[in-house]
Amino acid sequence: MGVDVLVIGAGPAALCIAAALVDRGVSVAGVAPASPEAPWQNTYGIWGPEVDALGMTHLLGHRWSHTTSYFGAALGTEAFAHGIDYGLFDKAALQRHWLTPCQAAGVPWTCAAVTGIEHHSLGSVVTTDQGDRLEARLVIDCSGHHSPFLKRPDEGPVAGQAAYGIVGRFSKPPVEPGQFVLMDYRCDHLSEAERRCGAPTFLYAMDFGEGRFFVEETSLALAPAVPYGVLKDRLLKRLAHRGVELLAMEEEEFCLFPMNMPLPDLEQQLLAFGGAATLVHPASGYMVGSLLRRAPLLAEAIAVGLADGNRSAPSLARDAWQALWPLELQRKHALYRFGLEKLMRYPEDQLRQFFATFFALPKGQWYGFLTNTLTLPALIGAMLRLFAVAPWTVRWGLMQQQGRELPLMLRLLKP
Numbered sequence: 001m002g003v004d005v006l007v008i009g010a011g012p013a014a015l016c017i018a019a020a021l022v023d024r025g026v027s028v029a030g031v032a033p034a035s036p037e038a039p040w041q042n043t044y045g046i047w048g049p050e051v052d053a054l055g056m057t058h059l060l061g062h063r064w065s066h067t068t069s070y071f072g073a074a075l076g077t078e079a080f081a082h083g084i085d086y087g088l089f090d091k092a093a094l095q096r097h098w099l100t101p102c103q104a105a106g107v108p109w110t111c112a113a114v115t116g117i118e119h120h121s122l123g124s125v126v127t128t129d130q131g132d133r134l135e136a137r138l139v140i141d142c143s144g145h146h147s148p149f150l151k152r153p154d155e156g157p158v159a160g161q162a163a164y165g166i167v168g169r170f171s172k173p174p175v176e177p178g179q180f181v182l183m184d185y186r187c188d189h190l191s192e193a194e195r196r197c198g199a200p201t202f203l204y205a206m207d208f209g210e211g212r213f214f215v216e217e218t219s220l221a222l223a224p225a226v227p228y229g230v231l232k233d234r235l236l237k238r239l240a241h242r243g244v245e246l247l248a249m250e251e252e253e254f255c256l257f258p259m260n261m262p263l264p265d266l267e268q269q270l271l272a273f274g275g276a277a278t279l280v281h282p283a284s285g286y287m288v289g290s291l292l293r294r295a296p297l298l299a300e301a302i303a304v305g306l307a308d309g310n311r312s313a314p315s316l317a318r319d320a321w322q323a324l325w326p327l328e329l330q331r332k333h334a335l336y337r338f339g340l341e342k343l344m345r346y347p348e349d350q351l352r353q354f355f356a357t358f359f360a361l362p363k364g365q366w367y368g369f370l371t372n373t374l375t376l377p378a379l380i381g382a383m384l385r386l387f388a389v390a391p392w393t394v395r396w397g398l399m400q401q402q403g404r405e406l407p408l409m410l411r412l413l414k415p
Contacts, residue, residue: 002029002134002135002136003027003028003029003135003136003137004021004026004027004028004136004137004138004302004306005021005026005027005028005029005136005137005138005139005140005302006028006029006030006031006124006126006134006135006136006138006139006140007028007029007030007031007139007140007142008030008031008032008114008126008139008140008141008142008143008147009030009032009141009142009143009144009274009276010030010032010034010035010036010038010109011040011142011144011274012040012044012094012095012098012274012287012288012291013142013273013274013275013276013277013279013287013291014030014032014036014142014143014273014274015036015095015098015099015102016098016273016274016291016292016295017140017142017273017274017291017295017298017299018030018098018102018107019097019098019099019101019102019295020295020296020298020299021299021302021303022101022102022104022105022107023101023299024299024300024302024303025303026299026302026303026306028102028105028107029107029108029109029110029134029136030102030107030108030109030110031109031110031112031114031126031128031132031134032109032110032111032112032143033111033112033113034111035109035111036099036102036109037095037099039091039092039095040091040095041253042091042253042255043088043089043091043165043214043253044088044089044091044094044288045086045087045088045089045286045288046060046086046087046088046089046286046288046289047084047085047086047087047289047367047370047371048063048084048085048086048087049084049085049367050289050371050373051087051289054289054292054293056097056292057087058093059089059090059093059094059097060087060088060089060090061088061089061090061091061093062087062088062206062208062209063085063086063087063088064085064086064087064178064179064180064206064207065085066176066178066179066180067081067082067083067084067085067086067179067180067182068080068081068082068179068180068181068182069082069181069182069183069184069185069355069359070181070183070184070185070186071183071185071352071353071355071356071359072185072186072352073185073186073187073188073349073352074186074187074188075186075188075241075242077186080356080359082182082359082363083363084363084367086180086182088206089288094288110128110130110132110134112128112129112130112132113128113129114126114127114128114143114149115127115128115129117139117149117270119269119270119313119314120313121312121313121314122137122312122313123135123136123137123138123313124136124137124138124139124269124270124313126139137306137313137316138271138302138306138313138316138317138320139270139271140271140272140273141270141271141272141273141276142272142273142274142276143276144274144275144276145257145258145261145275145276145278145280147272147276149270150264150265150268150270150272150276151264151265151268151270152261152262152263152264152265153262153265155262157223157224158223158258158259158260158261159221159222159223159225159258159259159260159340159344160221160222160223160224160225160256160257160258160259161218161219161220161221161225161255161256161257161258161259161285162218162219162222162225162226162227162228162231162255162256163204163216163217163218163219163231163253163254163255163256164216164217164228164231164232164235164252164253164254164255165204165214165215165216165217165235165252165253165255166214166215166216166235166246166249166251166252166253167208167212167213167214167249167250167251167252167253168212168213168246168247168248168249168250168251169211169212169213169246169247169248169250170213170239170244170245170246170247171243171244171245171246171247172243172244173207173213173244174205174213174215174239174242174244175205175206175207175213175215176207177207178207178209179205179206179207180205180206180207181203181204181205181206182204183202183203183204183355184202184203184204184205185200185202185348185351185352185355186203187200187348188241189234189237189238189240189241189242190234190237195348198230199219199222199226199230200219200220200346200347200348200351201217201218201219201226201230201231201234202217202218202219203215203216203217203218203235203238204216204217204218212250215235215239216235216253216255217231217232217234217235217238218231218255219231220343220344220351221258221259221260221282221285221340221343221344222344223344225256228254257275257280257285258275258280259280259282259283259285259340260282260337260340260341261278261280262278263278263325263330263333263415264276264277264278264321266318266321266322266325267318267321268317268321269313269314269317270317271317271320271321271324273291273295273298273324274287274291275287277324277325278333279291279294281336281370281371281372282333282336282337282339282340283336283339283340283343283369283370284370284371286370286371286372289371289372290372294324297323297324298320298323298324300323301319301320301322301323301324302316302320302323305319305320327415328375328376330411330415331376331411331412331415332372332376332379333415334408334409334411334412334415335376335379335380335383335408335409335412336372337408338408338409339383341408342397342398342400345397345400346397350393350394350397353390353391353393353394354390354394354397357386357389357390357391357394358386360389361382361385361386361389365378365381365382365385366382368382369382
């Protein structure tokens with residue numbers, strides 16, 4: 001075969017797994033419509049203790065200790081202090097961190113779109129719209145959740161978390177100096193009809209310093225997702241209600257990613273990583289921390305399998321899938337999807353009560369929940385504690401069985 005592993009894609013997931021494989025002596029090639037050196041558009045956040053534990057603190061472009069949320073309905077509502085640092089990656093530095101070892105190892109990247117993949121016992125052949133035929137023992141699809149080549153069960157509509165954001169300069173600070181706001185659910189800028197009939201949305205915002213701010217109107221996962229036009233209108237209304245005018249826009253961000261996708265078929269020969277492998281956290285939407293933790297495990301499993309020259313490609317792929325999605329993580333994923341099913345039905349006031357209760361849990365529990373670093377028993381314990389201390393309106397919403405909750409709960413026993 002041409003190389004050990006061919007990576008499809010050129011974004012964070014593709015570069016992350018390619019660098020991890022190169023570090024273990026695996027020969028790698030890549031294919032994507034865009035160059036792996038093309039600048040990334042989206043921002044990537046991570047909690048301070050998470051990036052510290054990974055030894056990646058030097059890759060942060062910004063870090064805040066003044067981290068807050070607002071779960072009241074109107075301006076003047078008291079802020080909830082999270083008490084944990086939050087960071088935003090320097091996108092260019094993170095890209096270089098992964099791209100540099102790939103370039104040093106001479107990883108070739110074909111700029112073309114993949115049009116087909118053929119699998120056989122010795123490996124796979126990828127064809128492109130440029131007429132290329134790229135051979136590899138294993139192929140890893142890192143092209144995102146829209147991949148047409150991965151087999152995945154159809155379990156109904158996929159909920160998307162949408163966001164519209166602006167980096168710019170404003171007539172006055174949209175948040176306090178030095179502040180990071182994870183969730184601002186204050187909604188007194190909306191009419192009664194908008195609050196009653198529209199989907200709940202919140203502000204995610206931060207002070208970049210030197211008069212620059214990032215403000216983003218975000219919805220929780222919904223099917224269908226909240227349109228960008230609605231989010232933009234709500235963001236501008238929110239700013240105007242606070243007497244804030246946009247003076248100069250430096251960047252505009254449009255985000256939409258699936259939150260409740262089922263796991264891929266773990267028996268298929270095509271591997272996946274990143275969004276294609278359902279690594280987006282179903283509850284929080286975070287993925288980069290998961291990429292950093294799980295890429296070494298997947299790369300090690302692949303390297304060990306490749307060292308056995310007698311292994312068939314389907315056997316190598318099965319072992320790699322199990323390294324990426326061991327049984328405990330499969331069960332946790334089902335539990336997170338169960339929780340998301342509940343939240344998608346909460347009206348605005350009930351949702352504010354839920355998050356106020358959630359973040360009142362011990363820091364270790366809500367932090368571990370959001371970063372997917374709790375063990376399965378600890379995760380269940382956190383969810384039971386939340387139910388025990390929540391107001392009755394929140395408890396009633398958690399008890400109702402109106403969607404896919406029962407099948408998801410059953411996957412705790414049999415994923």
